[in-house]
Amino acid sequence: MCVIATAETGSMPTIDQLTRMSETNPDGAGIAWHDGNGLHRVRHSDNGKTLAFITEHWNELKATPCLIHFRLATHGAVNTENTHPFRYTLANGEHGYIAHNGIAQKHTNGRYASDSRNAILAWQTGQTDLTDGTQGKFAKIDQTGRIEWLTPPQTIEGAEDKPIQVSNT
Numbered sequence: 001m002c003v004i005a006t007a008e009t010g011s012m013p014t015i016d017q018l019t020r021m022s023e024t025n026p027d028g029a030g031i032a033w034h035d036g037n038g039l040h041r042v043r044h045s046d047n048g049k050t051l052a053f054i055t056e057h058w059n060e061l062k063a064t065p066c067l068i069h070f071r072l073a074t075h076g077a078v079n080t081e082n083t084h085p086f087r088y089t090l091a092n093g094e095h096g097y098i099a100h101n102g103i104a105q106k107h108t109n110g111r112y113a114s115d116s117r118n119a120i121l122a123w124q125t126g127q128t129d130l131t132d133g134t135q136g137k138f139a140k141i142d143q144t145g146r147i148e149w150l151t152p153p154q155t156i157e158g159a160e161d162k163p164i165q166v167s168n169t
Contacts, residue, residue, distance in 0.1 A: 001025075030042060067147060
């Protein structure tokens with residue numbers, strides 16, 4: 001099962017936590033963050049590239065709200081296209097990036113080979129509700145840098161004993 005981690009400004013997972021997330025979920029990793037000027041995303045099917053980016057930009061990322069995802073491929077190939085977080089746009093104009101943890105059973109068949117991408121497409125077009133937890137856990141970061149979990153996360157201590165939220169431990 002994948003893992004999602006979110007960190008508000010001033011907080012980040014530890015390098016050890018990120019390494020363990022990567023080792024347990026080796027099929028792609030991505031990060032989305034808002035630096036005060038805009039929303040950005042880096043994602044790779046090679047977790048090492050994302051981890052290298054995070055460590056090289058640690059202080060900059062720690063100063064921003066972040067959404068981090070490590071993938072364990074259950075549906076769809078191991079490639080950047082299936083690596084979270086995914087772009088979304090809602091009818092009200094909100095846009096940003098969203099990540100999924102779990103298997104979206106109702107969305108294993110659809111436009112994409114990825115159940116996550118199919119569930120997110122159905123959500124952004126108003127065809128499904130992702131807040132009840134039956135399709136896994138979802139977290140997003142919008143164009144203003146606001147992090148929101150559509151399903152309740154767990155809170156654990158991250159770097160410098162500051163809280164981070166995770167989909168699972």
